Amino acid sequence: MFKGIDFYNVxxxxxxxxxxxxxxxxxxxxxxxxxxxxxxxxxxxxxxFKEIGKKFGQLGMLGAFIPEEYGCPxxxxxxxxxxCQEVERVDSALRSFVAVxxxxxxxPIWQYGSEEQKQKYLPxxxxxxxxxxxxxxxxxHGSDPGSMEATAKxxxxxxxxxxxxxxxxxxxxxxxxxxxxxDVDDGKIKGFIVEKGTKxxxxxxxxxxxxxxxxxxxxxxxxNCRVSEENRLPNxxxxxxxxxxxxxxxxxxxxxxxxxxxxxxxxxxxxxKERKQFGAPLASYQLVQEKLVKMxxxxxxxxxxxxxxxxxxxxxxxxxEQISLAKKNNVRVARYCARTARELLxxxxxxxxxxxxxxxxxxxxxxxxxxxxxxxxxxxxxxxTGIQAFRRELIVK
Amino acid sequence: MxxxxxxxxxxxxxxxxxxxxxxxxxxxxxxxxxxxxxxxxAIEEAIRIKEEKGGEVVVVxxxxxxxxxxxxxxxMGADRAIKIPVDTSLxxxxxxxxxxxxxxDEKFDLxxxxxxxxxxxNAQVGVLLAAMLDLPFATAVSAISSIDxxxxxxxxxxxxxxxxxxxxxxxxxxxxxxxINEPRYVSIMGIKRAKTKEMKEVDVKPTISTxxxxxxxxxxxxxxxxxxxxxxxxxxxxxxxxxDRGLV
Ligand SMILES: Cc1cc2nc3c(=O)[nH]c(=O)nc-3n(C[C@H](O)[C@H](O)[C@H](O)COP(=O)(O)OP(=O)(O)OC[C@H]3O[C@@H](n4cnc5c(N)ncnc54)[C@H](O)[C@@H]3O)c2cc1C
Numbered sequence: 001m002f003k004g005i006d007f008y009n010v011x012x013x014x015x016x017x018x019x020x021x022x023x024x025x026x027x028x029x030x031x032x033x034x035x036x037x038x039x040x041x042x043x044x045x046x047x048x049f050k051e052i053g054k055k056f057g058q059l060g061m062l063g064a065f066i067p068e069e070y071g072c073p074x075x076x077x078x079x080x081x082x083x084c085q086e087v088e089r090v091d092s093a094l095r096s097f098v099a100v101x102x103x104x105x106x107x108p109i110w111q112y113g114s115e116e117q118k119q120k121y122l123p124x125x126x127x128x129x130x131x132x133x134x135x136x137x138x139x140x141h142g143s144d145p146g147s148m149e150a151t152a153k154x155x156x157x158x159x160x161x162x163x164x165x166x167x168x169x170x171x172x173x174x175x176x177x178x179x180x181x182x183d184v185d186d187g188k189i190k191g192f193i194v195e196k197g198t199k200x201x202x203x204x205x206x207x208x209x210x211x212x213x214x215x216x217x218x219x220x221x222x223x224n225c226r227v228s229e230e231n232r233l234p235n236x237x238x239x240x241x242x243x244x245x246x247x248x249x250x251x252x253x254x255x256x257x258x259x260x261x262x263x264x265x266x267x268x269x270x271x272x273k274e275r276k277q278f279g280a281p282l283a284s285y286q287l288v289q290e291k292l293v294k295m296x297x298x299x300x301x302x303x304x305x306x307x308x309x310x311x312x313x314x315x316x317x318x319x320x321e322q323i324s325l326a327k328k329n330n331v332r333v334a335r336y337c338a339r340t341a342r343e344l345l346x347x348x349x350x351x352x353x354x355x356x357x358x359x360x361x362x363x364x365x366x367x368x369x370x371x372x373x374x375x376x377x378x379x380x381x382x383x384x385t386g387i388q389a390f391r392r393e394l395i396v397k
Numbered sequence: 398m399x400x401x402x403x404x405x406x407x408x409x410x411x412x413x414x415x416x417x418x419x420x421x422x423x424x425x426x427x428x429x430x431x432x433x434x435x436x437x438x439a440i441e442e443a444i445r446i447k448e449e450k451g452g453e454v455v456v457v458x459x460x461x462x463x464x465x466x467x468x469x470x471x472x473m474g475a476d477r478a479i480k481i482p483v484d485t486s487l488x489x490x491x492x493x494x495x496x497x498x499x500x501x502d503e504k505f506d507l508x509x510x511x512x513x514x515x516x517x518x519n520a521q522v523g524v525l526l527a528a529m530l531d532l533p534f535a536t537a538v539s540a541i542s543s544i545d546x547x548x549x550x551x552x553x554x555x556x557x558x559x560x561x562x563x564x565x566x567x568x569x570x571x572x573x574x575x576x577i578n579e580p581r582y583v584s585i586m587g588i589k590r591a592k593t594k595e596m597k598e599v600d601v602k603p604t605i606s607t608x609x610x611x612x613x614x615x616x617x618x619x620x621x622x623x624x625x626x627x628x629x630x631x632x633x634x635x636x637x638x639x640x641d642r643g644l645v
Contacts, residue, residue, distance in 0.1 A: 024583035060585030073585040
């Protein structure tokens with residue numbers, strides 16, 4: 001079984017239950033999921049999340065932090081983080097699935113949904129019986145979702161939705177979509193649960209990706225799509241609602257990215273200890289050691305960041321800015337480690353028989369989604385200066 | 398049916414193995430510990446019997462760090478655990494002896510153990526314990542064909558793909574072969590439930606030592622050599638090597 005670098009004994013900070021979660025998720029993934037990854041990625045045939053989701057559900061890997069009364073494990077945020085770390089060590093697409101399901105689909109239903117919506121959807125999402133997706137990004141609005149063009153118009157007991165959502169994880173296979181649209185009457189952003197098969201609702205896959213090839217991403221189309229008022233998330237009003245969901249998923253990413261980095265480190269360390277050039281193992285050369293040590297240092301800092309952020313999440317004290325810092329830093333760590341590991345493996349580094357090139361390509365998505373690296377810089381910049389630098393008046397001379 | 402299962406917290410044989418600086422033990426830093434693979438099947442089999450027949454499954458672990466494995470068994474469905482915090486791993490007699498002491502007040506119908514441990518491959522703890530308790534036993538059990546209040550019929554795996562069917566009176570002990578079932582994964586819900594289950598520490602010490610380690614070493618790396626040259630040179634070199642090794 002994978003050991004994983006733990007230079008600062010962060011493991012000792014976990015409870016024995018949390019360690020056991022990691023052990024059991026790790027064991028399950030190694031036996032059931034890892035063998036499927038390379039082919040899925042190579043052929044861009046996304047993993048069958050309808051099947052895998054059920055297995056994840058049995059283990060309690062979906063909506064881990066949501067209470068038991070909704071058929072969820074009712075575990076803590078550290079546990080959710082550990083799950084994300086384990087799955088992303090295998091492939092980022094698995095973490096996308098876990099984080100989207102838990103943070104972007106289940107969380108808004110749990111936080112902003114009616115009791116009926118919670119009872120109706122959460123147990124099925126937790127067991128993997130149905131799959132959800134989250135539609136915020138649009139063709140013309142990625143980093144700036146506040147300018148979204150999708151509209152919602154109230155018509156009696158119904159809402160009429162119009163717009164396009166793109167780059168949506170699991171869009172093509174989802175049974176339900178959480179769709180965000182602007183109410184044309186009050187100008188506020190509202191959330192809707194749109195079920196597969198609803199008239200005027202279309203779902204398509206986006207292919208020819210160079211990243212996240214073991215997972216699915218796609219487009220949602222809404223053309224005079226009518227959903228009932230019962231399908232609106234009653235307590236979600238304004239942009240803060242969709243952004244709060246992103247905080248959940250970003251938190252998961254901060255753990256997940258370190259998982260990918262740990263896998264790259266382990267691969268590079270083992271490889272350079274075995275591989276000989278100029279009569280000695282690569283690991284015996286100072287230039288190689290420097291690279292390995294830099295990876296080790298960055299990973300160790302990232303692990304501590306995850307753990308502390310997890311504790312803050314569990315105490316209900318984590319701020320969006322703290323989450324931004326961890327997402328930004330840890331994805332950078334993963335990006336650095338994947339690239340460095342790839343480099344240390346030489347030509348084998350570009351082969352899918354080894355994980356670094358796959359992690360390296362995947363992490364480009366992670367760098368971009370859930371707030372690009374730049375957007376997190378701007379969030380942090382605003383936090384420390386008090387001056388927002390996202391938006392400006394364009395003066396054309 | 399009350400069942401006792403022995404579960405060892407054992408290093409994965411595929412982890413990094415180095416001899417410690419004392420030259421007599423393994424450096425634990427490179428090791429990944431988990432439930433011994435055979436014991437995973439044993440605990441699964443016990444839980445299945447309990448699910449069908451009712452009763453209780455008690456899991457017993459030996460070793461100062463065996464808690465994670467015991468917790469795992471509880472999360473899978475065992476009812477309670479007994480931890481014996483002494484490190485006897487290398488000495489199978491000691492392990493069996495402390496288990497015998499720790500379970501002396503337990504009422505059981507069946508003891509299930511893995512056939513052997515993945516690190517030491519001694520395959521002794523189960524049978525030693527049976528002997529100490531004066532229980533009938535069967536080893537390398539690959540299937541349980543029937544079980545009632547008085548007896549147990551099992552298939553034992555023999556060499557060459559043969560099986561032997563034996564019937565044992567209850568109480569008895571069996572050691573199970575891997576593959577007897579498909580062990581369940583531990584769910585987060587199970588882990589949460591396990592939190593409230595009893596884990597009792599029983600501090601017993603072995604009375605004698607039956608084994609002393611003099612030296613621990615890694616096997617020498619076997620090398621292959623490609624002999625080059627014309628056929629007569631190759632033949633000469635080959636004869637030299639064979640003579641050198643005392644093979645001709
Ligand atoms: C694999 C994958 C899965 C995804 N899944 C989902 C999903 O499930 N749901 C969903 O809603 N979305 C999803 N997305 C979309 C993702 O959230 C967006 O791609 C992301 O928010 C960036 O938007 P954009 O692509 O439009 O880039 P843009 O916003 O156009 O940004 C382009 C570049 O400009 C930079 N930039 C933008 N604004 C500024 C600024 N003010 N100052 C400086 N630089 C700036 C960015 O950092 C970036 O480098 C997914 C994307 C990918 C790749």
